[in-house]
Amino acid sequence: MLLVIDVKALLENIKAAPYEEIVVAAPHTGTVTFAGIETGAHVTGITGAFGEKPGTLLAKLTRENNDKPLFANAKGVVGVVHRELEGRFVEAGTPLVVIRHYLSKDEVIANILQKVLYLFCAPERAKYYFIPSIDKKVKASGPRSVTVKPGLELFIVSRMKREKPLLYEGPEGIIYAVYFQHDQNVDQGAPLVGVCPADQTDLIQDVVNRVRTDWEEKE
Amino acid sequence: MEIEKRVVELTDRLNYIKDIFGGRENANIALMQARLAEFSSREAAAAPGEKAQMVRQIEDLFAFLENKLDSELVPMDMVRIVRHPARVSLKDILENVYDNYTEIGGQDEYSIDPSMLIARAYITRRQGDRVVNQPVMVIGQEKGHGQEFRNGGSVKPWGNAKALQYMKVAETERIPIHTYVFTPGAFPVEDYPGAAQQIARNLYEMGGLRVPVVSVISEGGSGGAEAIGLSDVRMMLSRGYYSVISPEGAAAIESGIRQGQRVVPELIAECAKRLNITAADNLRMGYVDKVLEEPALGARPHHYDFFKTLRQEVIQATDQVFLGISGFKLFRALVASRRKSGDSESMFVRWTLDDAAADRLVWKRYCKYRRMAETAYRDGRPSGERIASRAKSVLWSGYSFIRYDFLRKHTKNLAKAAGDLEAELRLVAHKLMAPLRKTRDKNAPVVCDPAKSRMLTELSQPEQGACLEEFGWSYVSPKAAEDRAVTCPGAKTYGCPDLWAPDLYGDFAGVCVNCGHHFPMEYQWVMGNVFDPGSIVDYDADIEAGNPLDYPGFEEKLEAAKKKTGLKSGCVSIDAKIEGIKLVSTVLYSAFRGGSVGAAEGEKFIRALARARRRHYPFLAYVHGTAGIRIQESLNGLIQMPRVTLAVRRYIEAGGLYVVLYDTNSYAGPVASFLGCSPYQFAVRSSNIGFAGPGVIRETTGVDIPPDYHQAHNALARGHIQGIWDRREIRKNLKQVLLTIGGRNLYYR
Numbered sequence: 028m029l030l031v032i033d034v035k036a037l038l039e040n041i042k043a044a045p046y047e048e049i050v051v052a053a054p055h056t057g058t059v060t061f062a063g064i065e066t067g068a069h070v071t072g073i074t075g076a077f078g079e080k081p082g083t084l085l086a087k088l089t090r091e092n093n094d095k096p097l098f099a100n101a102k103g104v105v106g107v108v109h110r111e112l113e114g115r116f117v118e119a120g121t122p123l124v125v126i127r128h129y130l131s132k133d134e135v136i137a138n139i140l141q142k143v144l145y146l147f148c149a150p151e152r153a154k155y156y157f158i159p160s161i162d163k164k165v166k167a168s169g170p171r172s173v174t175v176k177p178g179l180e181l182f183i184v185s186r187m188k189r190e191k192p193l194l195y196e197g198p199e200g201i202i203y204a205v206y207f208q209h210d211q212n213v214d215q216g217a218p219l220v221g222v223c224p225a226d227q228t229d230l231i232q233d234v235v236n237r238v239r240t241d242w243e244e245k246e
Numbered sequence: 247m248e249i250e251k252r253v254v255e256l257t258d259r260l261n262y263i264k265d266i267f268g269g270r271e272n273a274n275i276a277l278m279q280a281r282l283a284e285f286s287s288r289e290a291a292a293a294p295g296e297k298a299q300m301v302r303q304i305e306d307l308f309a310f311l312e313n314k315l316d317s318e319l320v321p322m323d324m325v326r327i328v329r330h331p332a333r334v335s336l337k338d339i340l341e342n343v344y345d346n347y348t349e350i351g352g353q354d355e356y357s358i359d360p361s362m363l364i365a366r367a368y369i370t371r372r373q374g375d376r377v378v379n380q381p382v383m384v385i386g387q388e389k390g391h392g393q394e395f396r397n398g399g400s401v402k403p404w405g406n407a408k409a410l411q412y413m414k415v416a417e418t419e420r421i422p423i424h425t426y427v428f429t430p431g432a433f434p435v436e437d438y439p440g441a442a443q444q445i446a447r448n449l450y451e452m453g454g455l456r457v458p459v460v461s462v463i464s465e466g467g468s469g470g471a472e473a474i475g476l477s478d479v480r481m482m483l484s485r486g487y488y489s490v491i492s493p494e495g496a497a498a499i500e501s502g503i504r505q506g507q508r509v510v511p512e513l514i515a516e517c518a519k520r521l522n523i524t525a526a527d528n529l530r531m532g533y534v535d536k537v538l539e540e541p542a543l544g545a546r547p548h549h550y551d552f553f554k555t556l557r558q559e560v561i562q563a564t565d566q567v568f569l570g571i572s573g574f575k576l577f578r579a580l581v582a583s584r585r586k587s588g589d590s591e592s593m594f595v596r597w598t599l600d601d602a603a604a605d606r607l608v609w610k611r612y613c614k615y616r617r618m619a620e621t622a623y624r625d626g627r628p629s630g631e632r633i634a635s636r637a638k639s640v641l642w643s644g645y646s647f648i649r650y651d652f653l654r655k656h657t658k659n660l661a662k663a664a665g666d667l668e669a670e671l672r673l674v675a676h677k678l679m680a681p682l683r684k685t686r687d688k689n690a691p692v693v694c695d696p697a698k699s700r701m702l703t704e705l706s707q708p709e710q711g712a713c714l715e716e717f718g719w720s721y722v723s724p725k726a727a728e729d730r731a732v733t734c735p736g737a738k739t740y741g742c743p744d745l746w747a748p749d750l751y752g753d754f755a756g757v758c759v760n761c762g763h764h765f766p767m768e769y770q771w772v773m774g775n776v777f778d779p780g781s782i783v784d785y786d787a788d789i790e791a792g793n794p795l796d797y798p799g800f801e802e803k804l805e806a807a808k809k810k811t812g813l814k815s816g817c818v819s820i821d822a823k824i825e826g827i828k829l830v831s832t833v834l835y836s837a838f839r840g841g842s843v844g845a846a847e848g849e850k851f852i853r854a855l856a857r858a859r860r861r862h863y864p865f866l867a868y869v870h871g872t873a874g875i876r877i878q879e880s881l882n883g884l885i886q887m888p889r890v891t892l893a894v895r896r897y898i899e900a901g902g903l904y905v906v907l908y909d910t911n912s913y914a915g916p917v918a919s920f921l922g923c924s925p926y927q928f929a930v931r932s933s934n935i936g937f938a939g940p941g942v943i944r945e946t947t948g949v950d951i952p953p954d955y956h957q958a959h960n961a962l963a964r965g966h967i968q969g970i971w972d973r974r975e976i977r978k979n980l981k982q983v984l985l986t987i988g989g990r991n992l993y994y995r
């Protein structure tokens with residue numbers, strides 16, 4: 028059964044702390060040398076069309092004369108720098124820097140949806156399709172016109188020309204969001220559809236719309 | 247109405263001049279502008295007759311000043327002239343120089359590559375009362391006066407492939423080829439057939455084309471120009487440029503700027519000057535045979551006199567090639583050499599050739615390129631040594647003639663006769679023994695030597711050393727002496743542990759034991775561990791890289807490289823053995839100016855190929871790393887592309903086995919010529935192989951490429967190379983290649 032969540036309260040909570048705190052910890056032992064970063068400094072995460080450009084250099088961790096750079100993996104503002112560790116030998120897992128990553132609109136929406144929707148995930152890596160009757164419905168009137176209940180034959184799993192049906196397991200509700208595309212492989216564990224109780228749809232949509240219009244993205 | 251038209255024309259002329267002077271302040275241009283402005287202010291009040299008078303005066307002034315400005319052109323202005331949309335293009339030439347033509351395989355943007363234009367054309371000539379249409383294959387880049395789909399004449403690999411296809415067609419049809427070079431450079435994509443590999447293929451095939459090729463260069467941008475530029479007569483338009491790199495590219499390298507930054511225009515202009523890119527420069531250095539004079543400030547489509555001259559010149563050049571190889575010429579060759587420009591109609595030369603003439607043509611082409619750039623390197627050997635080396639070469643040639651051409655032929659015949667005789671005798675004996683065999687008991691147990699049986703049936707015999715592996719490398723990298731750990735770049739993906747440098751660079755030969763990532767190693771590693779110990783003999787070490795253009799600041803850089811490496815050029819020529827198999831090898835290594843190839847490196851390569859040919863040894867080009875052609879040598883470097891490729895062709899045609907092995911990074915010119923033309927190219931896993939680096943690709947094509955774009959595996963997937971080897975197995979694989987590809991004809995095909 029889906030939890031009935033107060034979506035508005037959820038949004039308020041996110042508004043109160045509109046960022047995620049990312050703790051950058053030492054991946055292994057070593058002597059720490061911080062790069063010239065201070066609290067409040069802006070850092071960038073991994074960029075480039077192929078993720079080939081590393082983020083801002085935060086610190087160097089030296090082990091056996093091997094300087095290993097530590098880069099920021101998300102965009103944000105430096106919250107804390109544990110300067111007291113400068114030049115000291117640290118164990119793996121020691122927090123070195125905290126980055127405040129301010130949430131974007133999409134991230135806030137994803138956050139909310141993750142909490143209020145039931146995500147039905149792919150049991151194996153394959154291509155997924157709705158069964159023809161449901162597919163027709165989705166195409167004609169959108170996914171929210173489909174009500175699902177446990178045991179309903181919902182998908183066709185297609186892998187290397189082998190096809191088999193997949194039954195929906197989970198709480199009853201309507202399909203709020205579809206996360207797969209018919210011609211692309213879905214990894215095992217990746218969500219296929221998000222389901223919510225029929226009476227909550229409008230509320231969720233309302234909150235999503237409010238985020239889209241009102242949310243101010245910070246650097 | 248007519249006056250308005252003439253004024254518009256004058257305004258266009260002024261705008262053109264402003265464009266090619268690139269916004270430079272010039273009193274003459276200011277004067278032209280002022281006179282034109284004055285005319286427009288007084289135009290309304292003037293009577294028609296007075297207006298015509300004023301326009302005529304301005305036209306005279308323009309003509310006078312254009313000639314004056316023409317003498318003030320600097321090399322960078324030439325670059326702007328050839329890039330200007332108003333510049334003559336190949337279509338204009340086809341329309342005005344040839345009497346008729348049919349474009350092949352393209353109609354504007356509907357073409358496999360609209361920047362490469364191919365046409366069958368003919369030139370009508372008169373012999374007595376008879377009219378003769380002499381057919382030619384015209385191949386060249388089309389800039390299309392700024393048509394966007396022409397890509398500025400930057401040809402994609404498939405465009406060059408099409409050019410090659412029609413060169414072969416011309417060869418089949420035995421008609422001469424006229425090529426027109428109008429390219430800022432080749433389009434740097436790696437997709438099959440590959441920018442570099444296709445240029446290499448073109449060069450290789452053009453080296454052996456059995457029909458005359460005459461080329462005219464307007465914009466000769468590096469590799470793209472070479473793809474159709476290898477020819478018997480090379481002419482250049484007087485306001486054109488022919489260079490190893492664009493002045494912008496040279497300036498970017500010179501100033502060491504990063505991606506996205508702009509170089510100051512003064513430095514670009516300075517680089518254009520330093521690179522010696524103009525027609526006059528190239529004529530002086532001997533890389534073009536003739537300069538065709540253009541009208542003041544460059545030829546444009548309305549310069550009909552220019553087309554007339556061009557027509558005469560290409561006819562004369564083609565005549566000259568045919569006469570040069572023709573068996574029967576008597577006075578015509580003499581007259582042809584003294585003939586004035588524009589006098590092509592006075593004498594008729596039939597454009598046909600027989601097999602013997604084609605042989606002479608190919609040989610002459612080889613000799614022409616062999617003679618180029620001979621003064622662009624330094625030969626530090628004393629004259630005595632030079633004479634001795636030449637005498638030695640002659641002796642080797644004699645020896646190999648006796649051994650391989652004479653003795654081998656006769657022994658082969660003898661062996662063949664003996665083999666046939668033996669087979670006959672065996673057959674007779676077999677028939678004679680038949681009654682005896684019948685009496686033998688078929689069920690008698692087979693007696694076999696127990697030792698032999700064991701050897702044949704057991705999997706391994708440890709006592710014979712089958713299970714013993716040889717440990718340790720003869721050469722150990724100095725990097726192995728450092729006490730530190732090294733992170734494998736595959737650590738994130740494959741979870742590789744840190745590697746201790748003495749292990750990694752010592753025992754593991756620079757290979758991550760977990761994921762197999764190959765760390766780059768110095769070239770000495772292969773020299774020390776692949777060839778048989780003590781088998782390496784170094785030669786031609788005195789051929790020294792020079793600074794033929796006196797490029798400012800380059801002498802110091804060269805000295806620093808020589809000091810750092812202890813060698814005089816970026817190429818090491820050696821004789822060596824691999825498990826007893828003798829071979830000749832050259833090593834291009836990256837420590838010397840990035841492994842760039844200049845006149846010295848090219849010369850060493852050619853000499854090594856000649857050595858391998860004389861001795862009938864296989865040839866291995868080990869490319870530890872090469873960044874391309876050495877830009878500071880400009881054309882002296884660029885010409886090594888066709889020059890060395892011709893030498894490679896000569897070696898392969900003579901029966902040699904030419905193997906290329908890439909390591910670390912190999913890019914640009916060498917890959918697009920004498921390396922890329924090899925049918926057997928292999929790469930160590932650490933290799934990146936390509937035409938242009940990621941920065942250049944981004945700048946030229948505007949597309950971001952993935953970081954592994956040039957990686958050896960992708961080169962293999964695209965069909966550019968024939969295999970990828972583990973560094974630890976180079977020796978084993980090379981031996982395998984020599985035995986399987988070389989086989990019993992290893993030393994002689």
